[in-house]
């Protein structure tokens with residue numbers, strides 16, 4: 097690094113540094129992230145890509161099966177086939193050496209965009225092994241400890257360290273952001289060969305997430321600019337940025353409103369064919385206590401973490417869940433936004449203009465939360481007789497206290513209502 101670069105970096109606002117780091121590292125230089133799959137990976141890793149592609153058509157079944165005995169056989173068959181492929185095609189010691197070298201930064205066999213694509217492949221392969229069939233079924237939900245093949249555990253431990261997450265299952269970053277190619281096609285599909293309505297729903301649902309992030313990137317830059325301006329006492333620039341944010345905020349939120357509609361994501365198929373597989377609902381014993389990991393939820397989306405932190409809201413996820421599902425670079429940017437949030441300070445200084453601009457942002461987040469609750473209900477209420485009551489983000493909910501889907505929806509609605517109440 098030259099002297100000039102050093103001076104620039106050390107002068108840079110901490111929040112700007114965190115955003116830059118997020119884009120450089122997890123984004124491989126862009127946001128939403130740059131990703132490369134399969135053929136561009138180091139040779140030792142390529143079989144993982146080929147195996148997922150080969151096994152993807154075996155995964156889904158239409159219509160869903162409620163025959164537990166047949167489902168158990170199907171899952172066992174899927175697992176044994178994929179285990180055999182791993183055994184025959186993957187040289188685990190080569191994989192291990194390559195990942196160790198990549199982690200030590202020795203040579204550069206593994207560019208960041210390829211690493212992102214590999215994260216998607218291993219995460220999706222783990223979900224495929226965990227469930228063994230789509231839609232997910234009761235016999236698989238009853239399994240609480242999954243004996244994963246070593247070929248999936250070795251790279252997973254590496255990826256957990258690199259990205260800074262601890263869950264056994266994937267997250268929104270691995271399963272959605274890193275799972276699209278340059279032409280916006282899903283690489284590791286879960287409903288290969290299913291009727292068009294199911295495939296359309298899968299594509300649109302997955303696509304909301306990177307699209308939202310793409311539209312939100314200018315907002316992230318403005319948030320950082322407003323903080324720098326506020327810290328330097330440049331009030332006019334700060335107000336300019338806040339105005340920019342509330343104008344730009346409409347776009348990512350519109351992507352949500354426009355996509356979560358029946359013509360794109362059909363309510364009759366979302367629960368069984370899009371959501372269940374993204375759950376995890378299994379875990380491990382840690383210090384004698386059973387720890388269960390959830391799967392994916394919109395609650396892991398960076399956009400909401402960043403905006404909530406900027407407007408000074410407390411986090412929605414516990415620290416433990418942040419560590420499990422949110423990559424470190426995202427957590428660090430969120431923490432910095434929260435640390436440098438100037439809303440309370442501006443209020444204490446009696447700056448009514450800044451507060452008024454902040455309120456415009458808050459108002460849009462309230463509108464989103466109200467719309468999200470209303471849109472979520474019919475999707476959650478669809479029948480899914482093949483499985484127990486579960487949401488991907490909160491694992492299996494069925495219990496004595498939550499005997500059916502109505503009780504589950506009420507439980508979930510309390511969480512959403514709580515968040516809406518905090519959005520002030």
Ligand code: HEM
Pocket residue numbers: 304305308352356366393394395396397400412465468471472473475476487489490508509511512515516
């Ligand atoms: C059919 C689609 C969806 C359903 C049924 C649904 C349902 C839910 C439920 C039940 C929760 C509370 C439990 C939890 O934290 O996991 C939740 C949280 C959340 N969801 Fe969704 N969701 C859907 C799609 C989305 C999408 C597309 C987004 C964003 C683009 C999103 C963003 C969020 C956020 C940010 C939270 C955290 C709570 C909050 O900030 O208000 N959801 N969702």
